[in-house]
Amino acid sequence: MTRHARMLEPARWGSLELPNRTYMPPMGTHTANADGTISDAGVAYLVARARGGIGLLITESIQTQDVYDLPTGSTISLTHDRHVAPLRDAVTEVHRAGGLISANLTPGLGRIMPAGPDGGAPFSASDCPTLMDPSVRCRALSLEQVEDILDRFRAATRRALECGFDGIDLHGHTGYLTDQFLSAAWNTRTDRFGGDVRGRATFATEMIRIVREEGGADFPLSMRISVRQGFPGGRTPEEARELAVVLQDAGLDVLLVDAGSYEAIDHAFPSYYMGDGVYLPDAEVVKPVLRIPVAVNGNLTPDLAEQALADGTADFVGFGRMVIADPDLVRKVAEGRPEQVRPCIRCNEMCIGNVVAGKALGCSVNPEAAQEATRVLLPTPVVRKVTVIGGGPAGLEAARVAAERGHTVDLYERGTRLGGVLEPAATPEFKRELHRMVDWWEVEMARLGVQVHLDHEVAADAPEVTGADAVVVATGSTPWAPPVPGADGLSAVQVLDFHRGAHVGPRVVVCGGGLSGADAALELALAGHDVTIVEADPQIASDMVVHNRVALLRRLAEVGARVLTGHRVTAIRDDAVVCEGPDGPVELTADTALLAFGVRPDRALPDALADGPATYVVGDCVQPSKVGDAVHAGYAAGAAI
Structure with missing residues (x-):
């Protein structure tokens, strides 16, 4: 029952x-x-x-x-x-x-x-x-x-x-x-x-x-x-x-x-x-x-x-x-x-x-939403051996769609878990739906017979590449930080490392007010940390849809997180983060500087592979973007094979 x-x-x-x-x-x-x-x-x-x-x-x-x-x-x-x-x-x-x-x-x-x-x-x-x-x-x-x-x-x-x-x-x-x-x-x-x-x-x-x-x-x-x-x-x-x-x-x-x-x-x-x-x-x-x-x-x-x-x-x-x-x-x-x-x-x-915005409805996790009349996954007339490199949202969706169409798919992830940046980013309770999304992909991989290989790095000349009929490269992105003195010091922690369990002190300055930095700040403030966000732009989370941004700002205010916009981080010390604002330098006492400056495409493998009709490069290794963009790119790659 x-x-x-x-x-x-x-x-x-x-x-x-x-x-x-x-x-x-x-x-x-x-x-x-x-x-x-x-x-x-x-x-x-x-x-x-x-x-x-x-x-x-x-x-x-x-x-x-x-x-x-x-x-x-x-x-x-x-x-x-x-x-x-x-x-x-x-x-x-x-x-x-x-x-x-x-x-x-x-x-x-x-x-x-x-x-x-x-x-x-x-x-x-x-x-x-x-x-x-x-x-x-x-x-x-x-x-x-x-x-x-x-x-x-x-x-x-x-x-x-x-x-x-x-x-x-x-x-x-x-x-x-x-x-x-x-x-x-x-x-x-x-x-x-x-x-x-x-x-x-x-x-x-x-x-x-x-x-x-x-x-x-x-x-x-x-x-x-x-x-x-x-x-x-x-x-x-x-x-x-x-x-x-x-x-x-x-x-x-x-x-x-x-x-x-x-x-x-x-x-x-x-x-x-x-x-x-x-x-x-x-x-x-x-x-x-x-x-x-x-x-x-x-x-x-x-x-x-x-x-x-x-x-x-x-x-x-x-x-x-x-x-x-x-x-x-x-x-x-x-x-x-x-x-x-x-x-x-x-x-x-x-x-x-x-x-x-006046555009037709879509969905970040369902690329067929409101396009059911035109986006139909048809069985492939020729079964191909497909290698997908990268187990983030773009790679997982590409593997799912290719397998759904009948291809034989192997997915290789260099980490020990699927999900890419979604897996660590989903640590706060308010983002647990991202965990459920990764869980869903895992169920789909098992249902469709996709062979998943974790802790497996793939080189450009590896047999996983040379022996495949089609290759999808979804190697994601790597953290980036400007050349700020002290950014490599002991008090500086990358935001993804924090999500993976790295220790942070009671007083945290989040360097960067994009979505990842703002969400990490909220998570930390909810856990009782004293949090300040420093962002060079006039506002934080500027590329976030307005409905969510209003909720984010309200929650940050409720938990007492401070937001310092229009300020640029100029130095990180063991006990403080130094910023430059319109009124001059500002020194913020901090036990930890959480680095959330952004990411850059991981181009090492895509650049090493020869371009060809059977190679598809998708996701953050093309251009870091939002989950929906990665999912849609993965869907398009899987449907094109």
């Missing part, structure tokens, strides 16, 4: 019978066509997750009006009749794949947009500050404009029903237009759409009434709200409970809960710094006062989801980025293969980061 029995049991989402208690919450993909119709990529993305066994798919937010917002580009719409046929076909394909699907409908973005459709200030529930520039006030929607938005929502609801969706989900969280009506921070109206909690909920309850009138009393209807908005003056737990009851009594079947807003963006898109089950406390706030089921997501694992269901914290559990990383998550768990679930590392880089 599976240890996830509760998660896998059938359950009712209103009148809709789900095969299990899992759902995929709404997540933007930016894969739609320019005219707002769903694309082939968008359909394939949904179908892959339907085949993977998720109980209910909820689409990304579908626009119901295009009059009061700037076009966002590459988002699905139901604003015109031309949008219906492609979406109807998508729903049919999801049903064919054995899935159920609900349409997430959004009436607008409001103050989140930089401007309105005419170039003026954006429209909102009231003349509240805009997100991008609080000195600019939104234009308050007139009563006639609000009624017009609701009329357009009704037309879009009719189109959604025509598409054959199994349910409708209302987009009411994270500070978008519906939430702007719901929240006292943004809604100061004095008409029927303002006032107390019940009055501010009128816009949402009107949408509920419209769906009930158009779809019928039993048509499955859900809505997601932010229980904690995460900023001063935002929603309180008491208000969230009152609001939840109002929405339930208006006719909701299921309430989805999360937290955050664009003012607290790290809560809205929780990174690895936030830990597991970040929205479970929000479910606990509203669950006791409701008769209808509560659904929750947010950094859940299958085990934690099962526990939340067993404890009665929630009735449905959502997997968002986890099913971007592995669309077959539920099926693998149901078949008793949870160790084969590819973990989400919660980096937010290619999923949320891409979408916020």
Whole structure:
């Protein structure tokens, strides 16, 4: 019997019978066509997750009006009749794949947009500050404009029903237009759409009434709200409970809960710094006062989801980025293969980061995400002997893909463990998902028959190279430090050596505020060390996706780590680190100088090998970059052999 029995049991989402208690919450993909119709990529993305066994798919937010917002580009719409046929076909394909699907409908973005459709200030529930520039006030929607938005929502609801969706989900969280009506921070109206909690909920309850009138009393209807908005003056737990009851009594079947807003963006898109089950406390706030089921997501694992269901914290559990990383998550768990679930590392880089940048969704650990229509691994017509040199993320992914296609693969790693820099970098508890990623690759190597050779250095003229039909070189990078006096002294420790167990003293100056240095600083501060980060640039972790960077800075502040930007390390002594800043030299007392200046490509083996069509050089030995870049490069190499 599976240890996830509760998660896998059938359950009712209103009148809709789900095969299990899992759902995929709404997540933007930016894969739609320019005219707002769903694309082939968008359909394939949904179908892959339907085949993977998720109980209910909820689409990304579908626009119901295009009059009061700037076009966002590459988002699905139901604003015109031309949008219906492609979406109807998508729903049919999801049903064919054995899935159920609900349409997430959004009436607008409001103050989140930089401007309105005419170039003026954006429209909102009231003349509240805009997100991008609080000195600019939104234009308050007139009563006639609000009624017009609701009329357009009704037309879009009719189109959604025509598409054959199994349910409708209302987009009411994270500070978008519906939430702007719901929240006292943004809604100061004095008409029927303002006032107390019940009055501010009128816009949402009107949408509920419209769906009930158009779809019928039993048509499955859900809505997601932010229980904690995460900023001063935002929603309180008491208000969230009152609001939840109002929405339930208006006719909701299921309430989805999360937290955050664009003012607290790290809560809205929780990174690895936030830990597991970040929205479970929000479910606990509203669950006791409701008769209808509560659904929750947010950094859940299958085990934690099962526990939340067993404890009665929630009735449905959502997997968002986890099913971007592995669309077959539920099926693998149901078949008793949870160790084969590819973990989400919660980096937010290619999923949320891409979408916020206006690009199509991707995934750092799943190069096929949102490209299922075009990235298909076909069996190789000719089996080749493949040598992969380097057991970091690029080499592991290249070996996995080549073996998946049917090649005979040997992987050589000069260290005693797989994972490359991921293995030592994952020592802090908040980065344990990286360990799980390495564990997953190890399971895949065994499943696919890849021969793994640890503690095995490979030379350019070795038989492992000369006897192979194809060679993938993924030798990674080496630490780099500027010519600073004392950088080779006893008090100086390389950041990777620290992760591997090298001793550091109670007072640590981290030399370099990139991602590795900042994460090491947080780990040390959490362990009780006195920590200062020194960075020459104006800010630390400058290349980190903003959602994670906000969380990182907040955590560093919470643990008392000091950050000294605009300063260059000029010398390292046994008892201090000397820096040069805009106001002159600064001396920082330190027992240990943790060197996190960066890395350089390890080019020794690539440069010794002759270039050829059967040699693929990938990962940090080409250009040091992020995990996702290495994984994607490894995937491309394995697919090309």
